Amino acid sequence: MRTLFRRLVRDQTGTTTIEFTIVMLLFFMLTFGIVEFGYLWFQWNSASKAAQLGARMAAVSDPVWGSLTALTSTGTAGGPWQTAYSVTCHGTNATGSTGACSGTSNTGYTAAAMQRLVFGRGDTACGTIGTDGDAGMCDIFDRITPQNVNINYQNTGLGFAGRPGGPVPTITVSLTGLTYQFFALGTLLGFGDVTMPPFTVTMTGEDLSAAAVP
Numbered sequence: 001m002r003t004l005f006r007r008l009v010r011d012q013t014g015t016t017t018i019e020f021t022i023v024m025l026l027f028f029m030l031t032f033g034i035v036e037f038g039y040l041w042f043q044w045n046s047a048s049k050a051a052q053l054g055a056r057m058a059a060v061s062d063p064v065w066g067s068l069t070a071l072t073s074t075g076t077a078g079g080p081w082q083t084a085y086s087v088t089c090h091g092t093n094a095t096g097s098t099g100a101c102s103g104t105s106n107t108g109y110t111a112a113a114m115q116r117l118v119f120g121r122g123d124t125a126c127g128t129i130g131t132d133g134d135a136g137m138c139d140i141f142d143r144i145t146p147q148n149v150n151i152n153y154q155n156t157g158l159g160f161a162g163r164p165g166g167p168v169p170t171i172t173v174s175l176t177g178l179t180y181q182f183f184a185l186g187t188l189l190g191f192g193d194v195t196m197p198p199f200t201v202t203m204t205g206e207d208l209s210a211a212a213v214p
Contacts, residue, residue, distance in 0.1 A: 039183040043141070047178050047199050050140040055173040055201035057117050057136070058151055063208050064089040064117070065101050065153050066108035069166040077162035085167070086154040089114070091146020095124070099146060114146050117173075143178060150174040158204065168205050175199040 063069065065087045075082035087103030096114040101107040119125060120136030127142060138144040152172040159168035179193035 036183055040180050043180055044196070046141040047144075047175060047196060050137040050144055051173055051175050051199040051201045053135070053140055054117050054137045054149065054151075054175070055171060055203040057134075058171045058173055059203045059206045059208075061116055061121075061208070062110065062113045063153060063169075063205075064099075064110055064113040064151050066110040066113070067106045068153055068169065069208060071105065071166050073159075073161035073167070075161035079161050081155065081157065081159045081161055081163075081167055083167070084155050085169075086152065088150055088152040090150045091118070093147065094145045096146030103152075114149065114151075117151075118144060118146050118149060137175075141178070144175065148175050148177050150176060153205075165208060170202060171205050172200060172202045 058064070068085075068087075071083060071085060073081045073083045083105075085103065085105035087101050087105055087107055089099060089101040089107075089109055091099040091111075091114050093099075095111075096118060097111050099109045099111060099114055101109045115124060116136070118136050118138050120139055121134040123136060126136075126138035126144075128139075137149070150173070152174075153169040154172070155167060156170045158170070159166070176198045178196045178199075180196060181193055182191045
């Protein structure tokens with residue numbers, strides 16, 4: 001009995017297979033970790049770049065808050081702009097055909113202006129470039145819809161009373177409700193999507209016309 005036990009203790013048959021299995025598992029965990037980190041970083045950068053593009057487009061496009069250009073100041077013509085305003089607009093469906101603006105001044109949501117920011121000028125879908133060649137936010141990050149976009153127009157003292165184009169707002173574009181999607185671990189381990197933090201970019205309005213060049 002003792003002899004059998006000694007043989008069992010000294011037997012190393014299969015040791016190599018066990019060691020290889022352990023090393024292989026560690027190798028695959030490291031490999032998938034690198035792939036996942038790279039893919040998550042790609043999604044983060046794409047969403048951040050999309051927010052920057054959206055803010056730039058908003059500065060030189062017809063405002064989603066349609067009443068902005070008709071807003072007047074109570075000040076003396078040529079003097080400082082005195083009417084305060086802060087209005088935030090957001091889309092409520094994938095195409096942006098419905099949406100709303102709310103805030104401290106007269107409101108009016110313009111669906112076509114929201115679609116222009118999300119899909120690009122002259123386009124109504126992701127993944128294609130419009131007739132004028134300008135991309136939209138979802139061409140940078142294809143999971144963006146008007147539901148993810150919030151645009152705030154706020155008075156910060158720019159412009160002057162009686163300005164033909166209306167006030168010069170400070171525009172803040174925020175992307176919310178976007179998620180990380182796992183490339184490998186979602187399938188292998190059933191990991192669910194993780195919500196990204198909001199992406200916010202602020203820019204000063206310029207021409208506020210679709211005829212402007214981004």
